[in-house]
Amino acid sequence: MFDFIFKRETPEAIKKGNKAIVRIQRFNPEVDEKPYMEEFEVPMTPDTTVLDALHHIKTEQDGSVTFRRSCRHAICGSCAMNINGSNDLACHRPLSESLDYHGKITIKPLPFQPIIKDLVVDRTTFWAQYMKIKPWLIPPDDIPEKEFRMSPEEVEALHNAETCIMCGACYSSCQVVGLNKEYIGPHALLKSFLRTADPRDSIPGERLEIVDGDNGVYRCHTIFNCIDACPKNLNPTEAIETLRKLAQKRLAYEEAREERQKTLNEPIREA
Amino acid sequence: MPNNTITHDVIVVGAGLAGTWAAMVAAREGVKDIGVLSKIHPLRSHSGAAQGGIAASLSNTRPVAGTGPRGPLEQIPPGEEPVDSPDLHMFDTIKGSDWLGDQDAIRILVDDAADVVYEYEHMGCVFSRTPDGRINQRRFGGHSAPRACFAADWTGHVLLHTIHEQALRNNVKFYAEWYVMNLIIEDNICRGVVAMDVLTGEVHTLRAKAVMFGTGGYGRAFKITSNAFANTGDGVAIAYDAGAPLMDMEFVQFHPTGLYRHGILMSEACRGEGGYLINNKGERFMEKYAPDKMELAPRDLVSRSEQTEINEGRGVMEDGQGIFLDMRHLGREKILSRLPQVREIAINFVGVDPIDAPVPIQPTAHYSMGGIPTTVDGQVIANAAGDPVVGFYAAGECAAVSVHGANRLGTNSLLEASVFGRRAGYAIAEFVKGGAQLYPVSGDPAERQRQRIKSLLDRDGDELVEHIAQDLKSTMTDNCGVFRDEDRLKVAMSDIKELQERFKHARTMDKGRHFNTDLLATLEAEHLLTFSEVIVAGALARTESRGAHSRTDFPKRDDEDWLKHTVAHKTDDGPKLSYKPVSIDWEKYPPQERKY
Numbered sequence: 001m002f003d004f005i006f007k008r009e010t011p012e013a014i015k016k017g018n019k020a021i022v023r024i025q026r027f028n029p030e031v032d033e034k035p036y037m038e039e040f041e042v043p044m045t046p047d048t049t050v051l052d053a054l055h056h057i058k059t060e061q062d063g064s065v066t067f068r069r070s071c072r073h074a075i076c077g078s079c080a081m082n083i084n085g086s087n088d089l090a091c092h093r094p095l096s097e098s099l100d101y102h103g104k105i106t107i108k109p110l111p112f113q114p115i116i117k118d119l120v121v122d123r124t125t126f127w128a129q130y131m132k133i134k135p136w137l138i139p140p141d142d143i144p145e146k147e148f149r150m151s152p153e154e155v156e157a158l159h160n161a162e163t164c165i166m167c168g169a170c171y172s173s174c175q176v177v178g179l180n181k182e183y184i185g186p187h188a189l190l191k192s193f194l195r196t197a198d199p200r201d202s203i204p205g206e207r208l209e210i211v212d213g214d215n216g217v218y219r220c221h222t223i224f225n226c227i228d229a230c231p232k233n234l235n236p237t238e239a240i241e242t243l244r245k246l247a248q249k250r251l252a253y254e255e256a257r258e259e260r261q262k263t264l265n266e267p268i269r270e271a
Numbered sequence: 272m273p274n275n276t277i278t279h280d281v282i283v284v285g286a287g288l289a290g291t292w293a294a295m296v297a298a299r300e301g302v303k304d305i306g307v308l309s310k311i312h313p314l315r316s317h318s319g320a321a322q323g324g325i326a327a328s329l330s331n332t333r334p335v336a337g338t339g340p341r342g343p344l345e346q347i348p349p350g351e352e353p354v355d356s357p358d359l360h361m362f363d364t365i366k367g368s369d370w371l372g373d374q375d376a377i378r379i380l381v382d383d384a385a386d387v388v389y390e391y392e393h394m395g396c397v398f399s400r401t402p403d404g405r406i407n408q409r410r411f412g413g414h415s416a417p418r419a420c421f422a423a424d425w426t427g428h429v430l431l432h433t434i435h436e437q438a439l440r441n442n443v444k445f446y447a448e449w450y451v452m453n454l455i456i457e458d459n460i461c462r463g464v465v466a467m468d469v470l471t472g473e474v475h476t477l478r479a480k481a482v483m484f485g486t487g488g489y490g491r492a493f494k495i496t497s498n499a500f501a502n503t504g505d506g507v508a509i510a511y512d513a514g515a516p517l518m519d520m521e522f523v524q525f526h527p528t529g530l531y532r533h534g535i536l537m538s539e540a541c542r543g544e545g546g547y548l549i550n551n552k553g554e555r556f557m558e559k560y561a562p563d564k565m566e567l568a569p570r571d572l573v574s575r576s577e578q579t580e581i582n583e584g585r586g587v588m589e590d591g592q593g594i595f596l597d598m599r600h601l602g603r604e605k606i607l608s609r610l611p612q613v614r615e616i617a618i619n620f621v622g623v624d625p626i627d628a629p630v631p632i633q634p635t636a637h638y639s640m641g642g643i644p645t646t647v648d649g650q651v652i653a654n655a656a657g658d659p660v661v662g663f664y665a666a667g668e669c670a671a672v673s674v675h676g677a678n679r680l681g682t683n684s685l686l687e688a689s690v691f692g693r694r695a696g697y698a699i700a701e702f703v704k705g706g707a708q709l710y711p712v713s714g715d716p717a718e719r720q721r722q723r724i725k726s727l728l729d730r731d732g733d734e735l736v737e738h739i740a741q742d743l744k745s746t747m748t749d750n751c752g753v754f755r756d757e758d759r760l761k762v763a764m765s766d767i768k769e770l771q772e773r774f775k776h777a778r779t780m781d782k783g784r785h786f787n788t789d790l791l792a793t794l795e796a797e798h799l800l801t802f803s804e805v806i807v808a809g810a811l812a813r814t815e816s817r818g819a820h821s822r823t824d825f826p827k828r829d830d831e832d833w834l835k836h837t838v839a840h841k842t843d844d845g846p847k848l849s850y851k852p853v854s855i856d857w858e859k860y861p862p863q864e865r866k867y
Binding site: 028029030031046047049058059060062063064066067068069070071072073074075076077078092093094116117120131134135136137139143145146147148149150151152154155158162163165166194195198200201267268269 | 311312317329349389392393398401402404405437533780783787789
């Protein structure tokens with residue numbers, strides 16, 4: 001039953017490393033009953049990224065191969081997909097480092113979301129969960145003429161969350177999401193952490209109540225898939241753990257926030 | 272009324288900073304019914320790719336006393352003299368624009384700067400801080416004080432997410448992955464747009480009392496570019512096709528530090544933090560071209576200097592087409608804390624860690640100074656006489672208000688998109704609440720676009736759309752790039768004409784209806800061919816060198832004949848050019864020689 005591993009011969013060009021075979025999961029609901037795999041041969045240099053390969057296939061071989069992309073340098077979050085079994089951004093990944101010993105790479109859409117076409121998935125539940133946690137900051141009523149004062153340390157504490165690009169690699173790697181679409185999910189919990197931990201936010205209590213519910217922080221089974229999947233090396237699990245701790249002392253945290261906001265318009269005193 | 276008609280009070284096209292600001296402000300001002308259309312999800316917009324910062328003369332930092340103008344920065348203690356002012360910002364911007372920027376608009380840009388940055392901060396934007404908790408500021412090219420407010424090197428990302436979240440908070444409705452194909456203007460009144468829902472492939476007419484474009488730039492017309500796949504200048508081409516003029520299209524900024532061969536941006540913050548540019552002799556060659564500002568001269572000048580080094584055989588890499596950006600002396604800690612994204616990009620795309628080795632770079636098409644001409648309130652102007660296109664607004668990179676003139680300074684684009692997007696939002700709210708009407712649309716404009724799609728899909732020529740797009744990009748980079756001359760521009764123009772003909776037979780491979788991104792690429796290619804002709808026509812006509820437009824056959828700026836904006840209208844015989852005076856305060860900021 002493992003014949004397929006041994007049967008195909010590796011072509012010379014692939015042995016030499018200037019060609020690669022890209023296996024793409026295809027599915028067009030207009031014509032296909034179910035998804036199938038299709039192989040394409042593409043030219044490769046050390047510079048070629050996985051996105052370059054997809055782009056080459058789309059523009060030179062089969063224009064119906066469909067995927068999302070935009071910035072091509074890992075900041076817009078469009079091109080998250082499942083590459084060789086794990087989620088990553090196609091744009092920042094060198095093709096040559098993603099091949100097996102037959103010179104092949106396997107690309108599928110992000111798991112756990114309905115397929116729209118080929119590598120494009122329907123992210124409705126992803127964005128619905130993002131909305132559920134109220135991603136916007138609610139500042140205190142007393143808005144200063146200039147900036148609120150935050151220490152470099154307070155900013156640094158938000159760093160893990162502020163650089164999230166909402167690509168969905170974590171969401172689609174989370175087994176809890178796979179079983180339960182009501183779960184808020186690592187992306188939205190990370191965003192909730194960003195807002196909750198921000199000294200300028202004035203509704204941390206309400207935020208903690210939202211994530212404290214049935215489908216919030218306690219659904220996380222600390223499988224750590226989200227950490228492995230994150231192309232920006234962020235740590236949603238840590239944020240979820242922090243939210244758990246804060247939710248258990250919500251009132252005290254709210255009080256501390258009220259206290260902190262009393263001096264939000266004053267210079268930080270250096271230690 | 273035809274089928275598939277949707278109505279809103281306001282339709283915004285494009286969900287980057289300019290469009291989202293306008294929508295958010297209009298909603299906050301009480302306009303209930305706003306739809307924002309974007310061909311990609313709003314958070315994928317290219318505003319998010321901006322790295323280095325947003326300019327505002329806050330005077331939060333200064334060079335440490337006794338270390339000179341390029342010394343390390345420290346926070347300015349409370350009560351001590353500010354080092355910066357809106358006036359200084361204004362002068363730098365005017366000088367950067369090579370006096371082609373409209374000074375009435377620049378006045379507003381610099382006066383609103385602090386307020387817009389503080390508003391971002393109050394809405395939750397996570398800026399980097401000084402030790403006493405103020406917004407931290409770094410140096411940027413062409414600015415004479417540390418003026419760039421930043422969030423590490425992902426400033427655009429945090430600004431975009433912040434404003435998008437606040438728009439959601441204000442119940443703005445977003446149409447993600449809707450591609451606008453046509454702008455409906457009749458009798459000089461804007462009545463709506465025609466757009467395709469990419470998911471279903473259905474084409475809809477969307478009527479509105481006001482339409483605002485924040486559709487971004489047109490850098491994708493070039494082979495080496497820092498721009499996203501999405502930046503195909505659709506809004507600019509659509510407005511031009513609908514009869515609106517385009518202004519100063521020949522002014523395209525080439526950023527000095529695009530990653531070698533990829534074009535991906537290595538932030539100007541690399542040089543703002545102290546990085547060097549090095550040729551193959553190991554020389555910091557900028558001392559020849561801008562002895563005072565060195566690497567922090569404005570972008571047009573640095574790109575020309577690099578290209579000169581390359582052309583004279585002092586480039587690096589196998590083909591001699593690169594320059595080294597050396598940041599090693601900044602040290603590990605500074606690179607990790609201030610330039611983390613840049614470092615990641617260099618490692619991922621060229622396999623170089625800037626901590627250990629210099630990064631190969633080259634000039635890359637980056638920013639579109641030209642665009643749809645507007646007033647300082649975002650109102651689109653129909654002609655050189657200044658008549659408005661009623662109900663049509665634009666802001667950000669697709670517009671030319673014009674604060675950047677012939678060359679933009681780094682960090683002024685995030686500022687411009689925010690300041691003028693916000694102002695457009697206020698103006699639109701006033702317009703709609705002042706009793707603007709929903710004007711009727713004649714015929715069925717959506718049906719015309721359906722026919723356009725059908726005819727594109729029915730074509731079965733031998734040639735692929737992508738090959739035409741590639742040929743266009745090559746000729747634009749080779750013949751309408753950092754340096755231009757009459758001969759090369761004429762080659763570019765004849766190439767474009769030929770490509771427009773070839774496009775008529777080009778084949779779209781995907782014939783399906785839903786989520787047909789191949790069809791989108793075809794429509795985008797058509798737009799590239801449309802506005803590229805305007806770029807080259809303007810560049811051919813302008814027989815001088817000013818800012819980013821550098822003619823080797825006319826190397827001097829010529830204020831006598833050319834201190835004026837190019838205005839292009841579409842005609843059957845190609846772009847018809849006319850000219851419009853620049854707004855200048857002759858007392859305070861008269862044209863001077865531009866030296867750095």
